[in-house]
Amino acid sequence: MRYKSQTLLAIAAIIILVFLFSKTYAFQETEEIKILFTHDMHDHLLANKGEYNGNTVWTGGYSRLKTAIDKEKADSKNTVLVDAGDYSMGDLFQSLFSTDAPELRIMGQMGYDVTTFGNHEFEFKDMGLARHLYAAKNSGDKLPQIVSSNIVFPDMKKMTKSSYELQQSMKAYGVKEYTIINKGGIRIGVFGLMGKDADNCITTTEVSFDNIVESSKRVVKKLKQEGVDLIVCLSHSGTGEKASKSEDEILAKKVTDIDVIVSGHTHTLLNKPIIHGNTIIGSCGEYGNNMGVIELIKDPGKRWYLKDYHLVKIEQSIDEDLKISKTISNFKDMVQKKYLNYFGLGFDEVLCRSPFSFIATDQIGKKLQEDTLGNLISDGYIYSVKQAEGKNYEPVSVAIVPVGTMRGSFVEGDITVQDAFISSCLGIGPDNISGYPLISAYLTGKELKNLCELDVSISPMLNYAQLYMSGISYTYNPIRMILNRVTEVHLQKPDGTKEKIDDKKLYRVVSGLYNAQMLSTVGAKSLGLLSVTPKTKEGKPIKDFDSHIIYSKSGGHTTELKEWLATAKYLQSFPKVEGVPQIPYYYNGLQGRKIIDNRKSLSAILGNPNSIAVTIYLVVLAVVVVITATIVIIVRLVRKKQRNNVTV
Known part of the structure; x- marks a missing residue:
């Protein structure tokens, strides 16, 4: 009897050990995450008309984008949907920006987790953005989280009513420096930036924006202290042809702990990602014509690496999501009543x-x-x-x-x-x-x-x-x-x-x-x-x-x-x-x-100078004269010394 009890205890111990081992192993299994992203949507809720090989083509449109989003989500259990700013300004729907906030409300309906501000969100000045945030919050609709990590408000002594209202509206909406999203046990830290060039494009705000590199170092340090598994930056800074001016590439090189940068502002379309070290930079173009997809894998104890990167073209062949189509139709009616009737024009009225x-x-x-x-x-x-x-x-x-x-x-x-x-x-x-x-x-x-x-x-x-x-x-x-x-x-x-x-x-x-x-x-x-x-x-x-x-x-x-x-x-x-x-x-x-005039002759290059050129030419001529005179004097002194040496 005692032998049987010992045998049963041994079997139970083995079962427990196997269970514990399987749980430990499960925790160390390869992790996967899929990031769906857009940027520079500019209120293009409806499809965009374009031309290809002499034919009119329609691309984009939020109702088809929603269908593409749902398809990508169905193929992966751990999916996050983000946007890198300039979600507004560029279409008639922007006329509702401060009164009804169609942009944030429809993004919430589409399932966006996080977005950030672009320079065009400030197009209607600080008060306009404040009203936009209040309108979105007061709608009661589901809304995306907004992150803004390098925004700086004036000191209280210098703050005006409009900048104060913007600050209060951001608090009311719940704008954060960063946010942490949990997808299937994977903790994703997301923060948002406004770059230098984007900041320079804003003439209608009293806020300013700190250096993106220094701000990122500060926020990344906080996220690492929070113990996140993945760090994503929604950067409204952009990339450029010259590496020395490509803000998001500079960011990737200087803040190496960022895993993914979704790069907006420059409307860049990257069919292949830019990779610096362990940082992946993705851009999918403008107006919702494409959606970017980044799939990442992480082996136990290692950093995330790229499994797949591709762009989903939002074409007419994609079915429309009926709920989103209805929402757009409702907003379209509002545009007509609240804006276009004022000018005596119709949304789809043919002008010519x-x-x-x-x-x-x-x-x-x-x-x-x-x-x-x-x-x-x-x-x-x-x-x-x-x-x-x-x-x-x-x-x-x-x-x-x-x-x-x-x-x-x-x-x-x-x-x-x-x-x-x-x-x-x-x-x-x-x-x-x-x-x-x-x-x-x-x-x-x-x-x-x-x-x-x-x-x-x-x-x-x-x-x-x-x-x-x-x-x-x-x-x-x-x-x-x-x-x-x-x-x-x-x-x-x-x-x-x-x-x-x-x-x-x-x-x-x-x-x-x-x-x-x-x-x-x-x-x-x-x-x-x-x-x-x-x-x-x-x-x-x-x-x-x-x-x-x-x-x-x-x-x-x-x-x-x-x-x-x-x-x-x-x-x-x-x-x-x-x-x-x-x-x-x-x-x-x-x-x-x-x-x-592409002529390369001397007369074409130097002829007919303006006052600036004349001044520069005179300065150069004066420098040449001084240098020549100095050389002549030196030569004369050398020759005189040589003659004196010969005489001696």
Whole structure:
């Protein structure tokens, strides 16, 4: 009997040991996680119209994106869904940003775990973002967690009502420095950053953002103390062609404990990830046209490594999620009632038809050259100002459109109100209604020439600074010395004839509110050598741009003449073909507004210098003279010494 008891105890012990061993082994099994990501969605809830091989194609759209998300989640038990900022601003739905927060609410419905702020979330100023966060929270809907790790608010003594309200709204929403997500026992630390270039794009906030490297070191240290298994950074900083300016690559090299960086802001599309050390950088492009997928594996006692990286193209062949489609439809009705009725226009109303496609959005501004869409929009500014002012119209000499405010292009076929809005959708006016208004200002002839030089010399360094202008034509040689590349500038009339510019005369200029405010700061990039100061009609520097806004009658009442509205009115003005206005073929080609002179002769490179070049040439000449004189003196002294030695 005693023997049997011992045998039973031994068997029980073996069973317990096997159980404990299996549990221990299970805890040491290979772990897997799947990260689904987007960035730079810019309110593109609906599918995007584009062109491929001469055919119209539709990509993106949140209802199809949701279907793709669900499919990826079904294939993996441990999945996290994140977004790296700029989820707003770029579509008519942004008109509801501060009142109804459709972006965060629909992201919550789609199952997003975490997002971060991009520079465009500040487009409606601090108060606009505060109202956005309150609207989202008060909706009662499920919402994504927001992380913002390097945002800095002013001291209480310097804090204004708007920055205070933003701070309070972030607390009410629950914005955190970082968050920890548990997926199947895997603890994932997620934090969010705003990069230097993105920060420089914001002119409408009182907050600032700390250095991303130092901020990351601080947050990563906290996450490691929390004992997380994986660290993910949602970085609205971006990558670039030059490694020295590629912010997220610099981050990966300097903060090596980050496992994954989801890189937004630059709208980069990486078909293969960028890997530095153990850090994986992923980007999936813009507007929800693709969703990124990163699958990671971790062996016991080791770091995570990449199992798979791929992009899921959101195509028409993907079925729409009906619940998301219904949500979008509801928001679309709200846009019509709360925004478009104010202008007397319809969401899908056809403004005109184009017999050709303009250059694709992702190619605008890639080269320093004239652009057909830039020509159309800038011409539209002048036309719409003339129509708005009627008998009181004072001729506009030049209209300016920066590439950074052109957010969409036109594809062959019908062009709707939605399309026109997307083309120039940014910002908000003093009326607190979506869209930057046009303003009127004056520049001297000399400053108009400086604008052309800034376009040529500064925009290669600051891509968003490239300008498209109506009413002016200039020739430049890219081989010439920087700040001295423009060789000829004229005013250009609609019929193509040219007029000489008087350096001292004041010329009327129209541009968007944002661009007008940025002109002087872009000029500062030339170290003050090329000054551009928007002025009043009397020649005094403008201090309050809001007082120079242009107004128009729309929807039966007076409204700010928004950039997009000026384009819409111009599109409606074209001659009709079969009852529908049609864009003239004039806009299918270039009009000699930026003429490139690639001659390499000495006269082409040094001839016709501007005042900056003359000054530099004189300085160089003076240095050469001094050096030559010094050499002559030294030679004479040496020879004199040699003669004295011979005599002795």
